[in-house]
Amino acid sequence: MTATLPDRNISDLVLVVDDVPDNLALLHDALDEAGYTVLVATNGEGAIARALQALPDIVLLDAVMPGMDGFEVARQLRARPETAHIPIIFMTGLTETEHVVAAYGAGGVDYVTKPLRPQEVLARMTVHMQSARQARQARNALDAFGHATMAIHADDALASGRAVWQTSLARELMQRYFDSPAGAVPDEVLVWLRQLARDGTEPRPLTVVREARQLVLSLQQRTADDDWLVVMREVSDAAAVAALQQTFRLTLREGEVLYWAVKGKTNRDIGDILGSSPATVKKHLEHVFEKLGVETRNAAAALAMSKVRQLGNWHGPG
Incomplete structure (x- = not known):
């Protein structure tokens, strides 16, 4: 039976990942009282599964856990286009410089030190939640008007590329037209991008025909990170x-x-x-x-x- 996901219109969704039950209980109670909907995971594999299923607005992630540690969890979430946008706040008792650098290097946006102080955690979350909420609303607005959007990070020669992030509709269209796994960029799209880069002229859309349907891909702009921003629309x-x-x-x-x-x-x-x-x-x-x-x-x-x-x-x- 498919699990029922929380209603995003009611509250923001937080995923808390920690292998210590007392820490989970402390944060769950504080976040629940503050009006958040809370999901928990006690290990790295469970955290990734929960994140992929529920797409939380923010993740509070223990850095040191048995098995897969928090740094690897963050790297895997960042590598997946459906979760790459989710802000991650590390929770750690490790305050040495190399551990702080490792947290940011793995994709964290912030960190709090243990023992945890719920009010500090809430204050740090508030800063990042506002940006996350605005980004989610922007992605939803794009999808609502049929503007499926995908950011593609490609190597210098455009020989390979991966989707840095995609709206939900973009993932659906990529799967439908290219049978493309999450994060992969089809060769047909890479060939098109190579031609645009080589020609240096006004970008021409790519039209992909599948039976009675057509998918039109247009290059909008290059992002601040020099990724390719592509908008897809279905013509039917x-x-x-x-x-x-x-x-x-x-x-x-x-x-x-x-x-x-x-x-x-x-x-x-x-x-x-x-x-x-x-x-x-x-x-x-x-x-x-x-x-x-x-x-x-x-x-x-x-x-x-x-x-x-x-x-x-x-x-x-x-």
């Missing part, structure tokens, strides 16, 4: 309908009716396509006009085409 009837739904807060059927209306289909045509009567189609269009704030079919079509073209999901009447 389904993608356009989904964009209309999201943009205008329509039901699925209203989105379908508006889509075919923009395509120039009559109410009878739309009814035949969707298996509805022309009268039902007319009723759906009335609801659409009301939600779009227009009074005519032409006005609705013009507004729909304008908005969805801005989002890059429209591929014209036909």
